[in-house]
Amino acid sequence: MDKKIIKELAEDAEDKNVFIPDISIVIEGLLLDLVNEKKISGTIIIHNAIIDELEYAANRKQTTAIFGIEEIEEVKELEKKDKIMLEFEGEKKPYSRLRIQRLSELNAIVRNLAMLKNATLVTADEVQNVIAKSLGIKTLFISLKKELEHLSIEKFFDENTMSVHLREDSTPKAKKGKPGEWVFEEIKKERLTSEDIEKYAKEIVEKAKLDKNSFVEIERGGSTIIQYRNYRIVITRPPLSDGWEITCVRPVKVMTMKEYNLNEKLYERLRESAEGILVAGAPGNGKSTFCQALATFYFEENKVVKTIESPRDLILPPEITQYSKNIATNEELHDILLLSRPDYTIIDEIRNVQDFELFKDLRLAGTGMVGVIHATNPIDAIQRFVGKIELGMVPSVIDTVIFIEKGQVGQVLELSMTVKVPTGMTEEDLSRPIVEVRDFYTNDLEYEMYTFGEQTVVVPIKKMKKIMTVSPARNIAKTAIEERIRQELPRDTPLKIEMPSDNSIILYIPNYEIAKVIGKSGKNIEKLEKKIGVKIDVRELAKNETLMEDAKKENKESIDYKSIFDKKNTSFIFNNSYAAKSIDFFVDNEFLFTATVSKKGEIKVSNKSDLGQKLIRAKNTDRKITLLLSEGE
Incomplete structure (x- = not known):
């Protein structure tokens, strides 16, 4: 634009109070307050690029943008009462959709308009304020960080309240009590409207941005997660x-x-040896x-402690750095923690494959790790790692499991690796690497974890000794050999397995399949025996003619079932x-x-198979x- 025109516009504006707010003032919900408090008056000009930005964000269901649009609507109502003049100027320009570039370009556009109009730029952005002043633009800087009064929602809490639940067209409810003994109860009789909830939400978002001890953790289309002091909202x-x-x-x-009130033995383990x-x-x-x-506790033991949280809601000493999974990628967190070398890192909580990988990588790199994980019993927590990491690595990644029940420390398990014959087996040549899971206080063996064939099995030793008359190894071997054999035979081939001892199996199959299973010079069966770890005696199925009679002698009762015959x-x-x-x-x-x-x-049999045809004819x-039930079950 011609310099002469700019000068004329500036001179024309000198006698007017002209204020141009930037995006920070609008989305922080400060514009209406500034007008009501008479900190700004006269003419307010909002750049159309700000409207464009709010529209873009609102279409993505971002709460701050929705509230920003509502803020402008309320200021428009003040214009109708002749309290201010509201104008919209400037072109809507296409600009970057990368947020940091987009906001930088938007700030520059608003600065240019303020310079052109010789107006006062109103901002809550410190960088914007410094740049504008360096360009000779008049500014009104609004500092955001200050202590605020309590949230309105806090009135629903008392000393025993853990959480408050507000929903439109429902009465307010709260969860009260103590860990493991919560009661969900109604706290008011009046139903809340959508307007009530929106009002609470707007206040929470605005105050979280103004309070120095609070922040908006996540904002997505349809949801916002906020840490307001010690409240997770x-x-x-x-x-x-x-x-x-x-x-x-x-x-x-x-x-x-x-x-x-922990046992001193557990204190010693936490101090000296527990690192996974x-x-x-x-x-x-x-x-x-x-x-x-x-x-x-670790901080007071002079350990360097950091946390990874989603959201950041642990209440910790200021010396402990709390990282957000919602802001950084797992790769970034991985690099930061490897370079900063904390003694302990706490992950609250382990949810997905990436979290398991991060826990494993940092632990194997030498960092002490503490992971929070949902589980209904201690062994379930360990089993969630099985399949995500090799079984032999499990004790190197996890050495201690602390089970919390009703707010107190319950069972504590410790893990170690050994090589031995699994409990219930007898032959020395069946020895293998085994993860032993023991009760930390009594040293009783609770579980054994090992591979059998292609399966990873977790055997409850105490329970097995009490209630099982047949070795679990037999059942595991039977299932493993049956699955393996079925992979090598045509679909639905009849077969029968008996296991007279822990290290031998009798396999009954049709005569026409025997040669294939045994293989040339017995190579196939030898290979299978080595893989499964038991001897296999292959016999013709036709010779096994007394199965029903044997079952009757054992007083086996027939199993109740429901059969469904459909087209397939x-x-x-x-x-x-x-x-x-x-x-x-x-x-x-x-x-x-x-x-x-x-x-x-359920068991499904294809109607196209021979067995399927036999079942249909029988019906x-x-x-x-x-x-x-089959032999040994």
Whole structure:
């Protein structure tokens, strides 16, 4: 634009109070307050690029943008009352969709307009304020960070309240009590409207941005997560949820390690040797509360402690750095922690594959790790790592599991690696690497974890000794060999497995399949024996003619089932207690085949197979189909 025109416009504006707010003033919800407090008056010019930015963000369902648009609407209402003049100027220009570049370009556009109009630039952005002043632009800087009064939502809390739940068209509710003994109750009779929830949400967002001890952790389309002092607040809205909802959670009590009354033996382990710790328990039982105490304990032991949280809601000493998973990538956190070398890193909590990988990598690099993980019992916490890391690495990554129940430390497990014959087996040549899981206080062997064939198995030793008459190794071997054999035979081939001892199996298959299973010079069967770890005696299925009679002698009762014959499959539905069990199928006392029940409690047979045709013929001719538990089950 011609310099003469600019000069004339500037001179024309000298006698007017002209204020131009930037994006920081609008999205922080400060514009209306500044007008009401008479800090700005006269003419307010909002650049159209700000409207464009708000529209873009609002279409992505970002709360701050929605509230920013509502803020402008309220200021527009003041214009109708002749309190101010509101104008919109400037071109809507296409600019970068990368947020940091977009805001930089937007700030420059607004500065240029303020310079052109010889107006006062109103900003809450410190960098914007410095740049504008250096360019000779008049500014009104609004400092955001100051202590504020309490949130309105805090009125719903008392000393026993852990969380408050507000939802449109519902009465306010709260969860009260103590870990493991929560009660969900109504706290007011009046139903909340969507306007009520929006009002609470707007106040929370605005005050979180103004309070120096608070921050907006995550803002996505449909949800906003805020840490307001010691409150973790989740706001959801349509279309993500079917209505506005606010969930506000706070710790009922901040505990110290002394308050847990731990055994001195456990204290010593935590100080001296525990470096791969899982803190496990069901939701609401106090896992994060314990981790707060543990982090402070390590800090007081002169350890360097850092945390990775999502969101950052642990209440910790200021010397402990808290990183957010929502701001940084796992790769960035990995690099930061490897370079800064803390003594302990606490991950609250381990949820996805990336979290498991981060925990493993940092632990194997020598960092002491503490991970919070949801589990209904201690062994479940360990099993969540199985399959994500090699079994032999598990004790190097996890050495201690602390189970939290009703706010107190329950069972503590320790892990170690050894080489031995699994419990229940007898042959020395079956020895293998085994992860032993022992009760930390009694040293009793609770579980053994090892590979058998292609399976990784977790065997409950105490329970097995009490209730099992058949070695678990036999059942594991039977399942493993059956799955392996079925992979090498045509689909639905009849077969039968018996296991007379821990290290031998009798395999019954049709005569026409025997040669294939044994292989030239016995190579196939030798290879399979080495892989499974047991001897295999292959016999013809036709010779196994007394299966039904043997079952009767053993007083085996037939299994209840529901059969479904459809166009593609014949399905047998069982009670869930039969999952992973082997079932023998008989038609009029004649053995037909053996199959394993799936995790969903069913066995399916294709109608196109020979076995499927036999089952269909049996049904159509009213022949009796009997199902019995297989040998050894």
